[in-house]
Amino acid sequence: MFNQSIFIFNKGKSVKILPFVLSLLLVLLLGNPGFSYPVKSTELLWDTYGIPHIYGQDNEGAFYAFGWAQMHSHGNLLLRLYGQARGRAAGYWGEKYVASDKWVLTMGIPGRARAWYQAQSPDFRRYLDNFAAGINAYAQENPDAIDDGVKVVLPVTGEDVLAHLHRVLHFTFVVNPGMLAGMQKQESQAGSNGWAIAPSRSASGNAMLLANPHLPWSDLFLWYEAQITAPGIDAYGATLVGVPVLAIAFNNNLGWTHTVNTHDGWDIYKLQLTDKGYLFDGKVLPLQTQTLSLPVKQTDGSIKEQPLVIKSSVQGPVISEQGNTAIALRVVGLDQPGVLEQWWDMARAENLPQFEQALQRLQLPMFTVMYADRAGHIMHLFNGQVPVRSQGDFAYWEGIIPGDTSKTLWTKNHPYQDLPKVIDPPSGWLQNANDPPWTTTFPQAIKADDYPAYMAPRFMDFRAQRSARMLDEDQKISLAEMIAYKHSTRMELSDRILDDLIPAVRKYGNKLAQQAADVLETWDRQANADSRGAVLFAAWAEKLDFDHAFSQPWKETQPRTTPDGLAKPQEAVKLLEIAAKEVEQKYGSLAVNWGTVFRLQVGQQDLSGNGGDGYLGIFRVVNFAPKTEGSFQAVSGDSFVAAVEFSQPIKAMAIIGYGNATQPNSPHRSDQLQLFADKKLRPIWRTRQEINAHLTERKVFTIEGKK
Structure with a gap:
């Protein structure tokens, strides 16, 4: 006791x-x-x-x-x-x-x-x-x-x-x-960036790791930063509030981060109902039914009971019924109770073999693992419980699956050795920005054709392209440079498309469009607080139909330079005219500062924002929601960020922009927000001497x- x-x-x-x-x-x-x-x-x-x-x-x-x-x-x-x-x-x-x-x-x-x-x-x-x-x-x-x-x-x-x-x-x-x-x-609201850099690409000759999850700034998505030292463990990192072990962490020998991977661990099945149940392999099976009593507190404090009828099929619980059809849900990992102990042992590992020994349990249902260590190893693992499916590609399993046959009912998962993985690629760097594992590095180290078509989709969006560009263009990256790259707000989309948009405006645009083009020509193509033109460009991009906007769609043979070109230049110019009119009416200027419109607000602090949506090709993701007319407030994106160099001793910096506490009157509810606005990290204190100071x-x- x-x-x-x-x-x-x-x-x-x-x-x-x-x-x-x-x-x-x-x-x-x-x-x-x-x-x-x-x-x-x-x-x-x-x-x-x-x-x-x-x-x-x-x-x-x-x-x-x-x-x-x-x-x-x-x-x-x-x-x-x-x-x-x-x-x-x-x-x-x-x-x-x-x-x-x-x-x-x-x-x-x-x-x-x-x-x-x-x-x-x-x-x-x-x-x-x-x-x-x-x-x-x-x-x-x-x-x-x-x-x-x-x-x-x-x-x-x-x-x-x-x-x-x-x-x-x-x-x-x-x-x-x-x-x-x-x-x-649909696309999840959760996202992330992760980098692992080998000694061959590090200015210091030490491996480096960047942890950068993007989650909502509230509720169960909040990160909690901590250091845990006990016999056999000395780990520093973060976990989600309420979780008793570190989910992203490093120790003196190694570290890892997670990104939300393109993992499909759940399926929805369409059931054909009959009077006595549902059809399955030519037979009628009864739905398993359970009735619970759901207590609901009333405004006067009394409790009113509501009945809750739960039905289940062989696929899983029924989540909706309409007429003679029902929808059932199947989710991986419900029989895998060892997630916490696996994370705990990952933090206790001292080298790559021990770390992989923990990973091989496959208790964690999803998330890419990006890894680096003192010995100089780096690794990307497309981690997760991936069902062994008998047919179909990724797109097929994204839809509603026929539930009347056992041919579509998966019952086991792929073992560890089946999962896409690369250790120590020739490139010396690995990245993931929620893109599939095939684009983790270049030259490509993991080939999509070597895996089932349902394992992961094939695409590389603008944020992932920006991520790869920054790594590939710097042959020797220092810790300070990695931190600077992490905070990059440059819009890859603008680099790709302005060379087509501005000439189209000069040819087809009205007077307002010409003024908009003038602003876009002088804009720094970033979403910094003082960037003038970013608001206009983002307003235009929001109106684009990305599936049909480009003359050259994304190609697997050109993953980092496509899509490109305007499919319908005159329509694009019309959209810019509309966007320019809206921006001018709202803000009185086409060149309004980004930070005037997009704000960082936690507690009593209200600061100029930077960063933006990942679909624009911004690596420093900050998602904003309407606050007042014409003003937006940060609600998700960069949350816990850590940059680690496996030197002797380790160099590490971190931040949780919204602070490490939510309790009323805590001084730590917003004490890191100014650092966040300034695009800075703070030093991590790990030794007794540092902590005592x-x-x-x-x-x-x-x-x-x-x-």
Whole structure:
């Protein structure tokens, strides 16, 4: 058990604790006959950016402290997320959570989490229990720090941790419930960039890694940055709030990041219904039916029960019915409960063989792995649980699949050796910007023709082309240059198309279009805060039909230079005239600054923005949503960013633009936003000396050691 903690505050001054108090405490503990050896302790050190540095006397202590730390930084959010993962949020907080509860319960998340909990190894089950115990202890000791409305979720358990993980990974990333509204797969709101640079292309001769996920700046997508040190592990990185291990991390020997890969781990099946069930291989099978009671809190505080009927076929749960047809959903990985332990062991690995040994478990349902290490190895793995399918290409499985035959029902996944992978390519660099694995480097190191047609699609969008261009054009990249490239806001689309658009305007355009062309000719082709012309260009690009706008479509034989050319120059000029009129009416100028229109706002801070949508070919992705008339606010994109050089000692810098906390009154809700606006990273402090030099608070957890 963990005893009452000791706080030590250090606000830049030396702080003394009464020696007598500490001595008395030690005498009392050591004099207790239940102790067979001296008290051990786990430390939680907070730096000036609210990053927790955990020094666990054992793994249990590290998990306990990590649970405590997450509650300290994100307690209200964490409990709300766990309540949703239980499928009981509507009973806690009302009608607006009914859809969430129906989704969670129909997908069987709570019940599967209970089974997953029992399937954990005894050690890891204990770690989950300690993480939950740290959450509960924080809430008990700091009741005023947690909103009363979310305390109903307490106490949390190890099963809650797994339910949250399951909801996030399988039923938000692998399949997003929002995608199912039209029964057609759509582009995910999650994205990412990742780079691995070998010593041959590094100015220092050391391998380097760039981690750059793009996620919404709210809800279950928020990153939490931390350092976890315990026997056998010393890892630094980030994870999503509520997850008890680091999902992107590095240690003294190696590191990895994830990107959202072009992975298809779910399918929707069309069932032919009859009076007694549905058709399957010429037979009628009954739908498995279960009726649950869904509690919903009313405005007067009372609870009203709603019935929830859940139907399932051999493919999976039924998510809609209409007439004599139904749609069933099948998702990979529901029988793979070891994601957390795999991530934990990836962070404990000391070399590439050990790292691959963890990867080979294939517990993680999706995400590319981009890897680099001190020995100079780099790797790209198209990681995931990829179903073995009997037919069809990627596009076929993106549609609605016939559910009346076992020929379309996949039952097993490809093993590790079947997945696209490259280690140490001749190019010396690897990139992924959510493009398929075939374009990870040039000359191409992974051939699409060597894999099933359904493994991944074939394309390379403008952001990925920009990514590859920056790497390929610099023969020796320094850490500082990698960070500068990471923040590049240059629009690859503008480089590709302005040489066609401006001459077309000169030929066909009216007076306003000519003025617009003047602005575009002098524009720096970037989306920096002071870029003048970017707003106009983006407004024009938004009106383009990208599927038919180019005279030369994307070609697999020219993946980095196509599409190109305007298919219909006069139409393109007309669109520019429309865009120019709109921009002038809204902002009074065709050359309005990008940062005047696009803002970074967190808490009370409101700063000029930079970056933009990836479809424009911008590597520094920041997605904006309307805020007021003519003004937009950043809502997603660059979130946790880390740049690591495997030197001796390691050089590393990072940022979480929206801060490392969401609790009310926390100073860390927006304390990194100015750095974000300035396109800067902050140094990562990993050694005791560095942490102590930037220490704001120390917490010590004492642990009773017994035989």
